[in-house]
Amino acid sequence: MGRVTETMLTPLTPSSGQAVRDEAAAAARRLVDAVLQTGNAQLGDLAEATGAMDAITEALTSGAPGTEERLREMWACDKPRVDAATGVENPLAPPLVVHGDADGWVEGRVTLPIAYQGQPSIAHGGVSALMVDHTFGVANNWAGNSGSTARLVLNYRKPVPLFTPLTIRAKQVGSEGRKIWTEGTLYADGVACVEAEALFVQGHFPRPDGRPASGAV
Amino acid sequence: MRPNLTDNPPVPHLISQVSTEQGLDAAAAATRRLVDSLLRHGDGPDQPLDLDKLAARIHDLADELDAQAPALDDRMVAMWAQEWTKHDPVTGLQNPIAPPLTFTGHADGWVEAVVTLDIAYQGQPRMAHGGISSLMLDHSFGVANGWAGLSGMTAHLELDYRAPVPLFVPLRVRARQMSVEGRKIWTEGTITADDVVCVEAKALFIAGHLPRPGGGPAPR
Numbered sequence: 087m088g089r090v091t092e093t094m095l096t097p098l099t100p101s102s103g104q105a106v107r108d109e110a111a112a113a114a115r116r117l118v119d120a121v122l123q124t125g126n127a128q129l130g131d132l133a134e135a136t137g138a139m140d141a142i143t144e145a146l147t148s149g150a151p152g153t154e155e156r157l158r159e160m161w162a163c164d165k166p167r168v169d170a171a172t173g174v175e176n177p178l179a180p181p182l183v184v185h186g187d188a189d190g191w192v193e194g195r196v197t198l199p200i201a202y203q204g205q206p207s208i209a210h211g212g213v214s215a216l217m218v219d220h221t222f223g224v225a226n227n228w229a230g231n232s233g234s235t236a237r238l239v240l241n242y243r244k245p246v247p248l249f250t251p252l253t254i255r256a257k258q259v260g261s262e263g264r265k266i267w268t269e270g271t272l273y274a275d276g277v278a279c280v281e282a283e284a285l286f287v288q289g290h291f292p293r294p295d296g297r298p299a300s301g302a303v
Numbered sequence: 304m305r306p307n308l309t310d311n312p313p314v315p316h317l318i319s320q321v322s323t324e325q326g327l328d329a330a331a332a333a334t335r336r337l338v339d340s341l342l343r344h345g346d347g348p349d350q351p352l353d354l355d356k357l358a359a360r361i362h363d364l365a366d367e368l369d370a371q372a373p374a375l376d377d378r379m380v381a382m383w384a385q386e387w388t389k390h391d392p393v394t395g396l397q398n399p400i401a402p403p404l405t406f407t408g409h410a411d412g413w414v415e416a417v418v419t420l421d422i423a424y425q426g427q428p429r430m431a432h433g434g435i436s437s438l439m440l441d442h443s444f445g446v447a448n449g450w451a452g453l454s455g456m457t458a459h460l461e462l463d464y465r466a467p468v469p470l471f472v473p474l475r476v477r478a479r480q481m482s483v484e485g486r487k488i489w490t491e492g493t494i495t496a497d498d499v500v501c502v503e504a505k506a507l508f509i510a511g512h513l514p515r516p517g518g519g520p521a522p523r
Contacts, residue, residue, distance in 0.1 A: 104346070106354035113361035114338055118399045120368035121330050122390060125381050132330045138364055139333040145352055146340035153422075153471070159346045161428050168342060170424050170432040177338045178400050178423040200375075201400045202392055205513045206383055210392050211457035212441035216434025220426075235433040239461040245513065291427045291467065 095185040098192060098224050099165075099172040107167075107175045114177035122200050157294040171220035182217055182254075186228040194221040194254035202248065209246040214272055218282045221254040222268040226286055229258035233266055233288040244279040246272060252279075264288040315407035318414060318446060319394050320387060327397045328389070334399035337361075342422045380517030393442035404439065404476060408450040413479045414443060420470050431468040436494055440504045443478035444490040448508060451480035454522055455488055455510040462504040469496055486510040 117139075124132070151159065160168050160175075173179040180202065184194040196217060204210030219238055226232035246252065256270030264287050272280040322328045344350060372378065382390045382397075394416075395401040402424070404416040418439070426432030441457055448454035468474060478492030488508040494501050512521050 104354075106358065107346075110341055110354045110358040110361065113358045113365065114334075114341055116365040117334055117337070117361055117368070120365040120372065121327065121334050121399060122382075122397065123372040123375070123378055124327070124330075124368045125373060125378050126327045132326055132368075135364055135368055136330045136333045138360075139330070139337045142357065142360060143333070143336045143340045146337070146344045146357070149345075149350060150340065150343045151345040151347065153343075156343050156345060156422075157428065160342075160422075168422065169426055170435055176342060176423055200390075201398055203390065204392075205456065206379065206515050208513060210438065210442070211460065212434075212438030213392060215437035215441060215460060215462075216432065219434035219437060220432070234427065234467070235462075235464050237461070237463050238433065238437060239459075240437075240457075241459050242457050245456075291430060293428050 095187060098184045098186050098228060099182065111175045111177045118177060118201055119199050154294065161293040162295055169220070171216055182220060184221060184224045190229055191255055191257045192221060192225045192228050195251065197251050198248050200248060205245065207248050209248055211242060214246050214280045215240055217254055218270055218272055218280060219284070221256045221270060222284050225256040225268055225270065226258050226266055231258070231261055231266055231288060233264070233286040233290065235284055236287045237285040238282065239284065240280055240282045242280055244277055246279045247274050250274050315409050318408045318450060319405040320389060320396055322396050331397045331399045338399060338423055339421050376516065383515040383519040384517065386520045386522060391442065393439055406443070406446045412451060413477055414447045414450050416443065416476045417473050418476065419473050422470065425470060427467070429470055431470055433464060436468050436502045437462050439476050440478065440492050440494065440502065441506065443476050443492050444506050444508065447478035447480050447490055447492065448488055449522055453483055453488060453510055455486070455508040455512065457506055458509050459507040460504065462502055464502050466499055466501045468494055468501045472496055
């Protein structure tokens with residue numbers, strides 16, 4: 087399979103939107119990491135930080151829209167920006183960044199910090215599954231025919247290291263009626279760590295604003 | 304820790320830890336609330352907060368914590384020093400990314416957790432991301448293997464998604480070790496919502512764990 091070269095890349099994950107939301111989410115991502123890195127060394131200061139966080143939460147919550155209204159808002163754009171893998175507005179997403187090339191391959195890139203740890207210094211196996219599942223969805227979108235995961239099979243060949251650039255390459259390999267087959271591999275330093283294949287069934291859930299469902303996730 | 308089931312009355316037995324409501328447990332819980340409120344903050348002009356200023360305040364907080372943080376290697380030794388750790392992304396009380404799940408172990412070998420997922424775990428509209436289901440199941444398998452007395456690392460994981468997994472409703476995550484042959488461990492489990500099986504999964508684990516930083520105690 088050919089490597090993706092920079093000139094061929096088409097960004098498939100959200101890149102533009104509300105810059106302030108992205109910045110707030112990036113700050114919260116830093117906070118998640120800082121909480122984990124700090125540990126219990128400084129109990130007094132942690133109590134102060136906890137209080138400061140709760141003050142921010144309280145201010146954010148007052149006047150926030152109801153759940154239904156907020157869901158309509160977040161699904162109103164063409165490329166939703168809140169999912170748990172690539173969502174730049176979601177502090178829980180690393181976030182994974184995915185590009186597509188002319189051969190139908192997509193390539194996701196991510197470096198995982200300590201919050202995604204399973205075994206010592208190794209990414210949680212379920213986090214690899216999350217990154218792969220999402221990259222498959224983007225690959226299907228890129229192929230023009232996407233849906234929801236029906237079956238996902240992963241073979242873990244090597245531990246996936248934290249703090250190291252990871253690459254997830256995926257491609258739609260076939261479709262028949264509403265069935266879609268997708269394959270891919272997660273690499274660290276060029277070494278295949280996780281190999282996966284999946285069956286998707288075409289179709290998406292309706293958006294909260296009632297617009298026709300699209301293959302945006 | 305697994306009790307000797309022949310000497311003990313019927314369980315459930317709490318496997319996951321209980322929050323101390325202070326220190327890092329409380330800080331992680333506050334971070335979780337902040338993440339949720341940030342996602343729920345509206346796009347409309349009537350919103351109370353200037354997100355620019357808010358981002359700066361959160362950066363300041365992260366800076367203050369970073370200034371207190373030990374070197375990464377030291378922190379790794381500390382976080383792996385107890386047999387029961389608190390930092391994983393599924394049950395970890397000290398990890399803001401973890402929902403977190405709380406598992407109980409039962410006499411018939413099953414482990415079970417009930418969790419309600421919010422917007423941060425979304426994939427399709429109102430639904431949990433398929434990868435979040437795999438994350439929760441993979442972790443529940445590790446817990447089930449620990450409960451059964453022999454655990455290891457995931458070698459093969461297969462998931463069948465039968466129905467969408469909804470946000471905002473209680474989900475039941477269940478798992479049990481099926482069999483062991485040498486170092487090979489087979490484990491199975493489900494996620495159900497309102498008694499509907501949404502995801503079924505099974506996995507092969509290979510017994511054994513990577514060494515812990517600082518020589519901390521290995522799990523069984």
